[in-house]
Amino acid sequence: MGQEAVELGHGEVNIIGVEENTLIASLCDLLERIWSHGLLTKKGKSALWSHMLSFLELEEINDSGKPIDPKLLTPAVSTSTAIQVATQMVALVPGLLQSSANLKNYLTPPTPDYFTGNHLWPNLSTHDSPNRNYKEIHSDAAANSVEVEKEKPAALTHRRSRSKGGTELPVLKAMPKSLTSDMKKVKAMTDIKTDVGFARAFVRLALEKKTLSTHLKELLADADLLRSLYKRYAFLRCEEEREQFLYHLLSLNAVDYFCFTNTFTNTIVPYKVLIFPSTKFGCFTTSANPWISIAGQLGETGVIEIPKGCLEFNTEQKNLGVLTTLRIGHDNSGMTPKWLVEYVLVRNEITGHLFKFPCGKWLGRVDDGSTERLLVGELVHPATETEDLGTLSRTPPRCMSPAPTGSPRHKLMEQSLSIPEIQEMLGHAVNNIVKHFHKPEKERGNITYLLCGENGLVQCIECVFKCGFKSARLFRHKFYSWDYLEKVKSCFETFLECPESLPPIASTDQAKAGYWLFCKRMNQINNATSETIGKDGRFQLFVCVGIRDRLLQQWLPLMANTTVTQQMYEENSFLRDRRAMSFLVHILDTLNDYNVCLESSLTRGLDI
Incomplete structure (x- = not known):
């Protein structure tokens, strides 16, 4: 299960599915046998859980016997x-x-x-x-x-010092990693009824948090408790064998498990949400009523209202599994509704998994006019166990923030990516999706991140539409790919209404079917989505639906042959380069063999 599994060919350092459940069940049985060996008196069905309960009881007694905390005494008279x-x-x-x-x-x-x-x-x-x-x-x-x-010094406080702009960002405090804290979390689970169930839940939680060896070492460090529970010849009282056993358990940290998250699907999980808005442009707070919706592999939360001015709150929800997407927005009310959100952090308060949802865009009638955004999450792995998670709030990496000159992100913002660079990005994005489907079904990750995440396929397709666009000279307003699609739709509708206006190359039945399907999908997206979804959100939905229905590679050549493309793009643009378009169609055709399923959080339950 540990380092040996990686060496034997588990290159992704994770084991999921039936094999994982079988191995973990065998590990739990092994632990029960070890803890039952040489036991003086058996209490309950699980020797491991009984030992842990005794340890927890002693810890609580020791805590209650400590001197009274001076902070709890009556304060002195001033x-x-x-x-x-x-x-x-x-x-x-x-x-x-x-x-x-x-x-x-x-x-x-x-x-x-x-x-x-x-x-x-x-x-x-x-x-x-x-x-x-x-x-x-x-x-x-x-x-x-x-x-x-006057002479009395100012009272000390524990609040974080404010920044220069008079604003205060939330700070994510580290979770306790002690054995007793994890035991209390497991004991609070209402869907477990037996001691054996509690013991197995604890083992799964410790495996997922990579603390099994540490917790058992802390449990076995109490020599007096061991002598009171076990005979002299017991395995746990043999120091050399015990240390070797704990050393082998330490190798399990080489593998990433989600055995607790994927098993206890009905458990109520507390989530901590921290919102990090931009401290610039006077948009730290909003006068509107904000809301948030979190989605994972096991379900969605629905709309959660956020109190005004609140950037940190807790919410208890049925286990959502591994988090995938987050939708944040507001009702655009008040005098100053616009809000620039850098990113959002969501932490599972049981497993400690931290997910980051980059945003870097406005909420309000700014830019593309969107008052809600769909954010794609990624799991954050702390570099060290002692890393201060609060440092994540000090340098917020916005998706659209200025990047170093010459980097792919900077070139994307400046619309200066060359055709070979875009082709390379497309190759990596499609290759990641192909590798996703070649894995066993239960070992696949989140395809939404491969589609809509950083350097995902949607972002690469957007680079195709921005390459060689003329709007920098002809128009003053910012160009959105959705504006181009709207003009193409009008052109296709003209072709369908007046067949004699069709170019000779596009007069085939297959081309006419492509025109009709393109206009139908565009109308469906416009009619199904509300005004709260801006142009970026509609373009994202258009690309995802086109890939799912295997239609995007059919539409692109038809779009490139219109007069709209000739009017809006340079001759050296991607859409007017025949070789580049042939490459794009060919690489998208490789996805026809796979069934791409979109999450309901991505389509918002729309019948598209």
Whole structure:
């Protein structure tokens, strides 16, 4: 299951499906046999879980026996409050001042202040006149109170210091990695009824978090507990064998498991969501009512309303599995609804898996007018176990943020990618999809990321449409690929209404069928999608549906032969280069052998 499995040919360092369940069940049986060997008294059906419960009980007893935390004690009376009380006492007995030469003889000696060393009571020295009235003393006490408050240092807080712009980004704190914390998570699962079930759930969770060896080492470190539970000859009390056993378990960390996530599908899982907006352009917050929807391989959450001004919140949902997409938007209400979101982080609070959903685009009537965005997630692997997850918020890598000059992302934004570079990107994107389908069905990853993620097929097709476009000189507004598709649709509708206007090459029945299907799909997308989905979202849906229906490679040559393409593109553009178009059609034809299924979160349940 561990390093040996990788060496024997599991190149993707993951084992999924029936083989994984069989191996993990065998591992659980092995652990039960080891923990049952030499047991003094058997308690319950699972020796492993019984040992862990005893360990947890001792930990709770030790925690309860610790000294009282000073933070839980009643706070001390402040200096100003003490002076005010003393002054009121003096004011209530003015005759006492006249009958006594020194009030300090009748009062408890003053206590020095914790911060400044000043006395809490008013300074009534022996040189004070016995005839001073209580109003004068009250004024002295008030003056002392002001001085003490000025000298008192500012209270310490644990809030993160604000940035220069006066905004504060959320910080993702590291999760506890102790044995007791994971045990409490497993005990809280309501869909498990037996001790054996709890033990197996714990093993699966520890395998997925790569902490099985660490947790068992912590469990076996309590020598007194071992002596009270096991006989002298027990396996767990043999130090050399025990250390060798833990060393073998450490090799399991070489494999990525999702055995807990994919097994307990009905478990209620808490998710932590952190939204990182841009601190520039005055768009840190929005006056609109934002919402979010998360989707995974096992289900979707539906719309979750986000309180205004809230960038961090928790939500409990039925297990979504490995997260794939996230849709974020708002209702475009208020005076300043536009919102520039850098990215969103979502963490499974049981397994600790962290998913990042890059955005880098506006929500509102800006750019393409979209008030909602579909974000594709990717699993974040911390470089080290001690890495501070809060550092993810310090350098947010926006999808559309400025990139180093000469990089593929910078060239894409500047529309300066050459045809060979675009062909290379297309080759990598299609090759990744082909490799996806050549894996066993249960070992396949997320095809949505291969289609719509960074350097995915949709982004590569967008590069094709942006290569050699003339709008930089002819128009002032930003060009969107959807604008070109709308003009092509109008041209195709003219061809269908007036067959005599068709060019000789495009007068075949196959070409006419392509025109009709293209116009039908465009109308379906326009009619099915609401105004909240902008031009980028509609183009993304158009490409995905075209690949699914195996029609995109038929439409592209028809689009290239229209007068719209000649008017809007240079002669050296990708769409007007016959060799480049032949390459594109040929490489997309390789996907005809595979059944591409789109997630409902991508199509939003539309009947397209």
